[in-house]
Amino acid sequence: MTIDVLTAEQVAALDVIRDRWIDIGWSTERADRDAAERGVTEAYAAVGLPAPACVWVDSPLAGAIAATQVRAQVRAQVATQVRDQVRDQVRTQVGAQVWDQVRAQVRDQVGTQVGDQVGDQVRDQVRDQVGAQVRAQAWAQVATQAWDQAWDQGGDQARDQVRAQVRDLVATQAWDQVWRALDLSLCSWSAWADAHESIGVTGLAASKGLRTVAAQSPWWWPMRDIAILTDRPTVMARDNQGRLHNPTGPAIEYADGFGVHAWHGTRVPADLITPGWDLPTALRHDNAEVRRCAIERIAGQDGWAKIITAAGWEQVGDAHPDPGNPGQTLALYHVPAARDGGLYPEPVRLLHCVNATVERDGTRHEFGLTVPAGIGDPVEAAAWTFGLTQNEYARVQRAC
Structure with missing residues (x-):
C-alpha cells in the first residue's frame, strides 16, 4: 500500500519528531553510552558484521587522531558499508511505499529543518576546526622525524621531497579521518527516517542502530572490530x-x-x-569575515567612533541632527570592499547612531548600521533602516 496523503495527526507528529532531533543536535547532556553501543552493534549486524569493541573519546579531535592511528595500523574502515548500505535499504523502502508529494513534505518539514538548524553549522564549524588542529598536530609530530632522516640522507632536494611527501600524506590522512566520521548529518537523516516510520513506512528496522547511535554520539568512526565514538560537547x-x-x-x-x-x-x-584582539590586529587580518567579527567585538566594547577613526573611513556628507531621536546626531561613512581593506565583500555605508533609550547607568548604546553604498545622506540612511522615506522618518519617534 502506497502512502499518498498525510492525516492531520501525522503532520502534527512530524513537528514533534523534528523538535526532538533538533534538541538532540544541541544537547550537552552526557551520552548514554550503553544505548550508543547497542546501536553500534545493531548497525554492524544490519550489514552482516560482528559487533566491534567500542572506544569512547571526549571530542572529535581526539576521535580523528585515534582513528588516524588505528587506520594506519589496521587499514580496516567500514564506514561506507555501515552507513551507505543501511541508508540505501531505507531509501528503497521509502521510495516504494511513499508518493513523491508526501516524501517532499516529510523532507521539508523534518529533515531539512533539522539540518538547517543544527547539522550544517555545527558540522561545518567542528569539522573545520578539527581538520586544522589534526593537520597541525600530526605535522608537528611527523615533520621533525622526516626532516632528520632527510638531513642524514643529505641534499636540499632530498629534504624538500621528503618534507612535501610527509606534508601531503599527513594532511590527506588527517582530513580523511574528519570526513569519515558519521557526523551530525545523521541527525537530519535520522529525523527523516523516524518521520517516515511514524507515517507507516515499513522495512526500516535496519536503520534503527544508526539512529540510536546518532541520538547519543554525534561523531563516530566505525572500523572492522573497533568503533571510536565521541561524547557530546559540554x-x-x-x-x-x-x-x-x-x-x-x-x-x-x-x-x-x-x-x-x-x-x-x-x-x-x-x-x-x-x-x-586590539584594533590594529583586527584591521590587519587578511580574512574579511574574521576581520569583521573582530571589529564588531571591539566596537561593542569601545564604541564605533574609535573604529571609524582608526580605520580612516571617509565621512559621507555632514553629520546631521537625528530627527527621530532628538538631541542625538547621525553620521554616515563609506566602508570600502574587503579587497580594499574594508569589512564586507562589496562597499557599504555605515550609519553611526545612538540608541534612543537611555541605559540604567545613564549611557546610550551606539551602533554602526550598514546601509547600501548608494545612500549619500545620513538621514536618508536612518530612514532606510526602518523602511521609511526621509519625510516619514522625520515624523516618528524611534529606537536606533
Whole structure:
C-alpha cells in the first residue's frame, strides 16, 4: 500500500519528531553510552558484521587522531558499508511505499529543518576546526622525524621531497579521518527516517542502530572490530538567532578542552575572543569575515567612533541632527570592499547612531548600521533602516 496523503495527526507528529532531533543536535547532556553501543552493534549486524569493541573519546579531535592511528595500523574502515548500505535499504523502502508529494513534505518539514538548524553549522564549524588542529598536530609530530632522516640522507632536494611527501600524506590522512566520521548529518537523516516510520513506512528496522547511535554520539568512526565514538560537547552557546556564538569563550566545547570559538555563526581564532584582539590586529587580518567579527567585538566594547577613526573611513556628507531621536546626531561613512581593506565583500555605508533609550547607568548604546553604498545622506540612511522615506522618518519617534 502506497502512502499518498498525510492525516492531520501525522503532520502534527512530524513537528514533534523534528523538535526532538533538533534538541538532540544541541544537547550537552552526557551520552548514554550503553544505548550508543547497542546501536553500534545493531548497525554492524544490519550489514552482516560482528559487533566491534567500542572506544569512547571526549571530542572529535581526539576521535580523528585515534582513528588516524588505528587506520594506519589496521587499514580496516567500514564506514561506507555501515552507513551507505543501511541508508540505501531505507531509501528503497521509502521510495516504494511513499508518493513523491508526501516524501517532499516529510523532507521539508523534518529533515531539512533539522539540518538547517543544527547539522550544517555545527558540522561545518567542528569539522573545520578539527581538520586544522589534526593537520597541525600530526605535522608537528611527523615533520621533525622526516626532516632528520632527510638531513642524514643529505641534499636540499632530498629534504624538500621528503618534507612535501610527509606534508601531503599527513594532511590527506588527517582530513580523511574528519570526513569519515558519521557526523551530525545523521541527525537530519535520522529525523527523516523516524518521520517516515511514524507515517507507516515499513522495512526500516535496519536503520534503527544508526539512529540510536546518532541520538547519543554525534561523531563516530566505525572500523572492522573497533568503533571510536565521541561524547557530546559540554557547551553549545548560541545567539538569539540560533547561530553559534559566545563572546567570552568557546561556542562549542568538549570535556577534554577542545572547542570551537564563534562570533554570530562565524568560526574565529580563540584569541579573538579571549583575551581579544586590539584594533590594529583586527584591521590587519587578511580574512574579511574574521576581520569583521573582530571589529564588531571591539566596537561593542569601545564604541564605533574609535573604529571609524582608526580605520580612516571617509565621512559621507555632514553629520546631521537625528530627527527621530532628538538631541542625538547621525553620521554616515563609506566602508570600502574587503579587497580594499574594508569589512564586507562589496562597499557599504555605515550609519553611526545612538540608541534612543537611555541605559540604567545613564549611557546610550551606539551602533554602526550598514546601509547600501548608494545612500549619500545620513538621514536618508536612518530612514532606510526602518523602511521609511526621509519625510516619514522625520515624523516618528524611534529606537536606533
